[in-house]
Amino acid sequence: MKLYVFETCPFCVRARIMAGLKGLSAQLVYVTPGHIPSELEDRIDRLTVPILVDGETLIQDSTDIIRHFDSYGPPLLPSYGTGPELEEWRKSISSALNALCYPRMPYLNVPELASSGAQGFFENAMPKRIGMTFADALAQSPRLAGEVEAVLPQVAPFLTGSTLNFDTLAVLAELRSLTMVAELRFPENIFRSFHSLVDRAGISPFTPVAACRAVLKPERMTRFPSLERTQYCEGRRCIVEKLDFSLAYGPVLPRMAGYLRYVL
Ligand SMILES: N[C@@H](CCC(=O)N[C@@H](CS)C(=O)NCC(=O)O)C(=O)O
Numbered sequence: 001m002k003l004y005v006f007e008t009c010p011f012c013v014r015a016r017i018m019a020g021l022k023g024l025s026a027q028l029v030y031v032t033p034g035h036i037p038s039e040l041e042d043r044i045d046r047l048t049v050p051i052l053v054d055g056e057t058l059i060q061d062s063t064d065i066i067r068h069f070d071s072y073g074p075p076l077l078p079s080y081g082t083g084p085e086l087e088e089w090r091k092s093i094s095s096a097l098n099a100l101c102y103p104r105m106p107y108l109n110v111p112e113l114a115s116s117g118a119q120g121f122f123e124n125a126m127p128k129r130i131g132m133t134f135a136d137a138l139a140q141s142p143r144l145a146g147e148v149e150a151v152l153p154q155v156a157p158f159l160t161g162s163t164l165n166f167d168t169l170a171v172l173a174e175l176r177s178l179t180m181v182a183e184l185r186f187p188e189n190i191f192r193s194f195h196s197l198v199d200r201a202g203i204s205p206f207t208p209v210a211a212c213r214a215v216l217k218p219e220r221m222t223r224f225p226s227l228e229r230t231q232y233c234e235g236r237r238c239i240v241e242k243l244d245f246s247l248a249y250g251p252v253l254p255r256m257a258g259y260l261r262y263v264l
Pocket residue numbers: 006008009010011012033034047048049050060061062063
C-alpha cells in the first residue's frame with residue numbers, strides 16, 4: 001500500500017492516523033506540489049493529496065481512504081465524515097490557523113518544500129491565501145495565537161469521548177498542524193489526549209517554530225552577532241528563547257515560561 005502525501009496536509013494526517021490506529025502499514029510517498037508522480041500520470045488528472053494506491057485500487061480522497069482503511073478487520077468508526085459542530089469549529093479557526101501555520105512551514109524542513117522551486121512557489125502563493133505577507137502574519141502571532149487558544153477548549157469533547165469517531169481524526173489533524181506554532185499553548189487536558197492518541201497512531205508533532213526564529217534571517221543574525229539577544233527581544237512579537245531575557249521583560253514572564261516548558 002502506498003499513501004501519497006504532503007507532510008503538512010491535515011487531510012493526509014487524518015488518513016495516516018487511521019492507518020496507524022488500525023495497525024496498517026502504508027508506505028508514505030512524499031510528493032511535490034503541482035507535480036503528478038510519473039507512476040500516477042495516467043490515473044489522475046490533478047494532484048491533490050492524500051492518494052492511496054492499494055493493489056489495483058486508487059483512492060484520491062481522505063474520507064474514502066479512511067473508509068477503505070476501516071474495512072480491514074473490525075471497523076473502528078461508526079460513520080465517515082465530519083459533523084456540523086466540528087465543521088463550525090474548523091471554520092472558526094481556519095483563518096488564524098492558516099496565518100499562523102503557512103509562514104512557519106518553510107522552517108519545518110518538510111519534503112514538499114525541499115526544493116527552492118517549491119519554496120518560491122509557496123512563498124509567492126500563500127500570502128495571497130492568508131491576505132497578508134508572511135512577515136505581517138508572523139508579527140501578529142500573539143493575536144492569532146490568542147484567537148486559536150480561545151476556542152481550543154471547545155474540542156475537548158471530540159478527544160475525550162469513550163469511542164473514537166471521524167471528528168476525532170479531524171481534530172487531531174488540525175491540532176497536529178498547530179504544534180508547529182511555538183507561541184501556542186494547548187490546554188492541559190487537550191495536550192494530554194492529543195499526545196496519547198497521536199503517539200498510538202505513530203504520528204509525530206512538528207518541531208515548534210517561533211515567530212522570532214522565522215523573522216530573523218540568518219544573514220541578519222551574522223551581521224549583528226553581538227546584538228543577537230537584543231534582536232530576539234525587539235518588537236515584543238518575539239518569543240524569548242533564553243530564561244535570562246525574562247528579567248528584562250518581567251510582565252510577559254508567564255507566557256514565556258510556558259513556551260520554555262513546551263520547547264525544552
Ligand atoms: N477533499 C480532499 C481535500 C484534499 C486537499 O485539499 N489536499 C490539499 C493539501 S492539504 C492538496 O492536495 N492541495 C493541492 C492543490 O490544491 O494543488 C480530501 O479530503 O482528500
